[in-house]
Every structure is written in structure tokens, then in C-alpha cells.
Amino acid sequence: MKRNLITITLFIISLTLNAQDLYSETSKFTRQDTLRGSITPERAWWDLTFYHLDIKVNPDEKYISGKNTIQYKVLEEHSVMQIDLQPPLKLTKAIQNGKELNILHEGNAHFITLVDSQNINEINSIDIYYEGNPKEAVKAPWDGGISWKKDANGNHFVASSCQGLGASVWWPCKDHMYDEVDSMQISVNVPDKLMNVSNGRLRKVEQIGDTKTYTWYVKNPINNYGVNINIGDYVNFSEVYDGMAGNLDMDYYVLRDNLEKAKEHFKDAPKMMKAFEHWFGQYPFYADSFKLVEVPYLGMEHQSSVTYGNQYKKGYLGHDLSGTGWGLKFDFIIIHEAGHEWFANSITYKDAADMWIHEGFTAYSENLFLDYYYGKEASADYVIGTRSNIQNDKPIIGTYNVNDEGSADMYFKGANMLHTLRQLIEDDEKWRQILRKMNVEFYHQTVTTKQIEDFLSRETGIDLTEFFDQYLRDSRIPTLEYKIENKELKYRWTNIVDKFDMPVQVTIDEKEQWLYPKADWKTMPLNSNNTTLIVDRDFYVYTKEL
Numbered sequence: 233m234k235r236n237l238i239t240i241t242l243f244i245i246s247l248t249l250n251a252q253d254l255y256s257e258t259s260k261f262t263r264q265d266t267l268r269g270s271i272t273p274e275r276a277w278w279d280l281t282f283y284h285l286d287i288k289v290n291p292d293e294k295y296i297s298g299k300n301t302i303q304y305k306v307l308e309e310h311s312v313m314q315i316d317l318q319p320p321l322k323l324t325k326a327i328q329n330g331k332e333l334n335i336l337h338e339g340n341a342h343f344i345t346l347v348d349s350q351n352i353n354e355i356n357s358i359d360i361y362y363e364g365n366p367k368e369a370v371k372a373p374w375d376g377g378i379s380w381k382k383d384a385n386g387n388h389f390v391a392s393s394c395q396g397l398g399a400s401v402w403w404p405c406k407d408h409m410y411d412e413v414d415s416m417q418i419s420v421n422v423p424d425k426l427m428n429v430s431n432g433r434l435r436k437v438e439q440i441g442d443t444k445t446y447t448w449y450v451k452n453p454i455n456n457y458g459v460n461i462n463i464g465d466y467v468n469f470s471e472v473y474d475g476m477a478g479n480l481d482m483d484y485y486v487l488r489d490n491l492e493k494a495k496e497h498f499k500d501a502p503k504m505m506k507a508f509e510h511w512f513g514q515y516p517f518y519a520d521s522f523k524l525v526e527v528p529y530l531g532m533e534h535q536s537s538v539t540y541g542n543q544y545k546k547g548y549l550g551h552d553l554s555g556t557g558w559g560l561k562f563d564f565i566i567i568h569e570a571g572h573e574w575f576a577n578s579i580t581y582k583d584a585a586d587m588w589i590h591e592g593f594t595a596y597s598e599n600l601f602l603d604y605y606y607g608k609e610a611s612a613d614y615v616i617g618t619r620s621n622i623q624n625d626k627p628i629i630g631t632y633n634v635n636d637e638g639s640a641d642m643y644f645k646g647a648n649m650l651h652t653l654r655q656l657i658e659d660d661e662k663w664r665q666i667l668r669k670m671n672v673e674f675y676h677q678t679v680t681t682k683q684i685e686d687f688l689s690r691e692t693g694i695d696l697t698e699f700f701d702q703y704l705r706d707s708r709i710p711t712l713e714y715k716i717e718n719k720e721l722k723y724r725w726t727n728i729v730d731k732f733d734m735p736v737q738v739t740i741d742e743k744e745q746w747l748y749p750k751a752d753w754k755t756m757p758l759n760s761n762n763t764t765l766i767v768d769r770d771f772y773v774y775t776k777e778l
Contacts, residue, residue, distance in 0.1 A: 261634040267314070267341040268398065269584060269635030271410055274314035274343060278304040280413040281355060285403055288421040288443075289428070289463060291388035294380050296321070297363035298421075300404050304357070306350045313344045313358070316400035316407035321364040323404055328358045340400060340407075366402045369393060372529035377401050381528035383465060383487050388426060390463040391527040391539060396584070396637060399456035410582045410678050412453040421445040422463050429462045429485045431537040432520045450536070451519040453676045455580050458535035462525045467491050473502050473522075476514035480505070481521040490526065490544070497544045498524060500566045507604035508571060508597065513668040516578035516675060524566065531565040533572030533594075540565055554617030558602055558610050571597035579674045585630035586681045587637045588704065592628070592646020599647065608660075612770055615651045618644040619772065628704045629681060639707070648772040649703040655737065655770045656699075657692055666691045698732040703772075705729070712736060712749060715778040716763050721756045725749045727774075737768040744768075 266272075280302070287298030302315075317323045318340045326333045326344045336343040350356065367377035373393040381389040392402050400407040417435075420428040424444045432450035466485040473480040482501060486494040501524055509515060515522065520536040527539040530549075542565035543549060552559030575597070576590035596615070603611035622645045630638035639645075657663050670687060681704065689696045702710060706729050714723040721740070725732060733750045741763055748754070767775045 261631070261636070264339045264341070265634040265636070267338070268316070268407065270633040271408060272314055273310070274312050275406060275408060275411070277306070277308045277310035277350070278313065279307055280406055280411050281305055282357075282415055282417075283405070283413050284417040284419070285459070286417075286419040287403070289390065289461065291380060291390050291423065291426075291463065294365050294368065294378070295363070296366055296378075296402065299359050299361045301357055301359050302406070303355060306352050306354045306356060308352060309350055311346050311350065313346060314406070315342045315344060315360055315404050316340055316398065317342060317360075317362055317404040318367065318398065318401045321362055321366050321402070321404075323360065323362050325361045326358060327361075328356070333358075340398075342404075360404045362404050367397075369529065373532045379528050383528075384489060385465065387465040388423070388463060389465075389487070389528045390461070391529065392460045392462075393527075393529060393532045393539070395457045395532060396635075398635070399459060402461075403459070405456050407456055409455055409580060409584065412455050412580065412676075412678060414453055416450040416454055416459065417447065418450070418459065418461075419445055419447045420461055420463070425465070426463050427466045427485075429466060429523065429525045429537060431459060431535055452517050452535075454535050455577065455678075458533070458577055460525075460532070460534040460537055460539065462527055462537070462539065464526070466526075469495060471502065473505055475505060475518070476509050477518045480515060480518055483521060483523045484525075485523065486526040493544050494526070497563065498566070500563045501570065503562075503605070504567050504570050504601065507601045508574065510604055511597070511600045511664055511667055512574045513671045516573055516671070522570075522573070524570075531569050533569045533576050533590075535573065535577040538566075538569045538573070540569070542566070552617075553621065554614045555620065556613045556617040558606070558614040558617070559598075561606065562598075562601060564598070567598055567601050568594055571601075574671055578671065578676055580678045582678045582680050583632050584635045584637050585632045586679075587630070588628045588642035588646045589679065589681065589684055591642040592650060595643040595647035596650040599651070612651070615647050616769055619648055622648070624707050624709060626707050641707075645703065645772075651770060652703075652772045653688070653692070653696070653699070655768065656694060656735070698729055699734055701729045702732050702734075709772065709774050710734065711774040711776050712747075712767060713776045713778055714765060716758065716761055716765070719758045719761060721758050721763070721765070722753050723747060723749050723755075724753045725751055726776075736771050736773060739766045739768070740764070 282303035284301040323342045334345045369377040369379045372379050376394040376397040379391050383389045394401045398407045399405050418430040421443050422428050428446040430448040432448045435447045435449045438445045465488050467488050470483040473482050517536045523537045524540050527541045530541045532539045547560045548564040571594040575593035581589045599611040599615040602614050626639045628638045628642045630636040654663050685700050708727040711727045713726050735746050735748045
């Protein structure tokens, strides 16, 4: 038993360190960070309307070539456009209206000088050609790129993953989250014994010599890192889910040898859909369907093409991240990555510093899944159990305009922050309706933390300014200091931001009640000095008896 405990502990430490690799603090930002992370003048003047990514993937050579046709609306007159593509890929040419254009290459950013006038409100397009061997993923999805693997039968097994790193690691685009393309077509040519699965719905398959081109179409807005390619010896099975907006096609693409076990294991997918439509409202991408696609890495939240690599195990690769047992009641990757369809793919952050909007709400969705099927106490057990993984090393929110994510605590701490907020509301149905209204108000939008904070303050009827400052912008956890003497309870908050005054529910001599601490000492009379005080475990705070 002790040996198993040590193994799981080391595994969780490894998971945390891997996550921190992705969200490591940058001590000095460069011009490349600014070009990647800010809305530059060369980005601001045009609005994305449509992409057609048309590429050939050669797995034998680990090579990609092709073009991206970018359609855009002119917002203001300008003559230079920024397109992003990361080395070792090469942006070879740009053509508009039959004219090849001059390109200034500056690291990952490429500045294209347009010849024709860009008139306000016009819809124009430009063809961007590229080729090369893209960055190979080292430990996807934390360090992304393209995973060039083979399955047990020796067939190529290829997939993209690029959260944080950026979509421009494998295709040319406007690689900033603030501007989502309205719709997209993805055409991928692969060897004819393989299949490509991408986002949206399959429109056609064309045989071209000893290759096939799979064309997928996305009707809904999509963020850049949500676009994916998945290439393998896939087989498909499907079902139709009777959801809030009618029939929802749910498709599953798995390696040929895994078909039978996938049919059993993927029963978590419709269970997920039922629970999350209850908590968050209708699935945001009925027009594009829902897919789970097996990949050679752990998984990622690619929109309508959620990738799966959890080895057909419950929990996280067979482990319970909460240490309570409840984490083995579901497949972590199916539940977590699909939860991102609401928080990341429909409601998307504008700036990487606000990634907690994706990860905090989605980590929280795991215990809401448990709440739906196993009850409120099971849900609380799980989210509270994940606190042991919180580092409190730095604020959850990162630095703006330089593509900088904050602490990896955005997952477990973010979930516990939202669990604490649920307690402040004291009305579970009201909380559910707030989450559902959020998904209506910000449906298919890019948002800021301020928008989310303002929405939650308004809908809860609580001024949450200091609450969010404490949990998002400060690494300290509020500590309730108290002492009992002379038949009197003295208490206060410490380790807090200015004006933090969150109430907390406690039990004093088996009687539940609320305390309203502030930074200064407060007092209340007691019947005796032999009094016990227990803070409700659902509040993510520390307690210190003096």
C-alpha cells in the first residue's frame, strides 16, 4: 500500500512539474513575445472572416506543405499585414489578386506589404504558401508541435497540439486569440491508407493517385489552437444524442485495434454531455457535431474534435488526482477536455494571461460532473482533494500582451476558488443558472477577466472585486486567525489583499453560523472557553488558532 502511495505521489509531482513547464514564468520578455502576444497595428486593422487551410502531410518525411487562404474584412486603411509562422517552417510566398507580395521576415512574425488599396468594409483575401518540417512535439501536449508516431501495426499515427505554443507552430495564421475566424475549411492530403480527422464535419474525400484529401468544414467561430489534424488508421463509430438543441451527432475515431474497447469506454461521452448541458446549457457546436479522436499523446480540447490519449483508463492515466477515489469514477480526459467546449472553445480568453477562464472553469467542471451523478458531497470531496496539488507559487493571472500564462494553479486553485464562490451564493440552483447564463451571454466570444468578474459580481449580487484580487492576482491564501479567551472569540483575516472581507461559514460547538472577518480583530461572546471552531471545508482558506 505504501509503495502504491509513493508511486501516485511521484506521479502527481511529475504532472505538476510538466504543467509548470508550460506555464513557466518569463523573467524577461522580448520583442518576439510582444509580436506574438499583443494586438499589433499590423493585426488590428483587419478582421478574420474565413480560412481555407489546404495542405499535404508527408509522414515519411515529417513534412508539411501547402497554403492558407485568409479572407478578412478591412476595418481601417493599412498596407502591412502580420502573419505568424514559426521556424523551421518557411513562409515561401504571399499572393493577392495575382500579385506576389514583398515579405519582411522577423522571427515568428512575417510582415506582408500589400499593393492593392485596402478599403474599409471590403472583404479581401490573400494566399499564404508555406512548407517545411514543423517543430516536433517533445512531450505533447505540454510542449506541442506535431507528434510523429506509429501505432502497434506500424502505421503512421500523427497529430497536432499547440496550446500556449501557438497554432503558427504548424500553419500560418493570425496567431492571437482575440480574433477568431468566423468559419473554416480544412483540406488535408495524406497517404491513401491513412485518414485525417479535423474539426467540424467531413465534406468530401478525394482520391488523388496514391493519396486522399479529406476536407472538413467548421461553421462556427474557432480559435487558432483549437484547429487540428489527426492522421492514422482510424475506424469510426457514432451515435445521435438527444440534446437541448435537438439531435447531436457524436462521432468517435479510434485506431482499428481499439474499436471494441472504445465502444465501451467512450460511454463517458454522452454522460458528459448530459451533465454539462445541465450545468452549462446547450453544447455550443451542434452545427459542427462532437468528436472524440484517438491521438498518440494525452489529449487536448480541439473544438468539435476533442483528442483522446488516456489509454482507455479511468482517472488520469489510471490515477485519481484528488486522492479520494472519486477521480476513478470517470475518464479524466473525456470529461476535462470536453468541458473545454464550453470554457475555451465557446468562451475564449482574449489574452493568454487570462487562461484561468479556460482551465479554472474546466477543472471545476470535473466535480460538477460528479455532482450530477454522485451528489454534492462526492463533488466536494473531489475538488477539495485536489488542493494538495496547489503550489501557490505565483498569481493565476499572467502578464498581458506578451503571450504569458500565469501559474499552473489556474487548474486546481481555480476550481477551488469557484467552489468557494458557490458557497457564498448559498443557492445551488441560482449558481447553476448563473453558469448557464454565462454561456449564453458570452457564447462564441473572446473575453477578458474583467468581463467575467463583472458578470459574476452582477449575477451573484456580491461585490467580488477583492475576492478575485485575492485568488487570481495574489498567491497567498486567506488565513482565519482566531483565539478563544475570557469567553470571547477573537478573529480576523491575514494574508489578504486590501479590503478583503469574505464571510466564511463555521461551526462553533456544533452550531453552524457565518463569521464576517476583516483585517482588524473582531470579537463575539461565547458561553465558555472550552469551545471548538471548525471552518467549513468548502471554503478554500487556511485556519490558524493562536
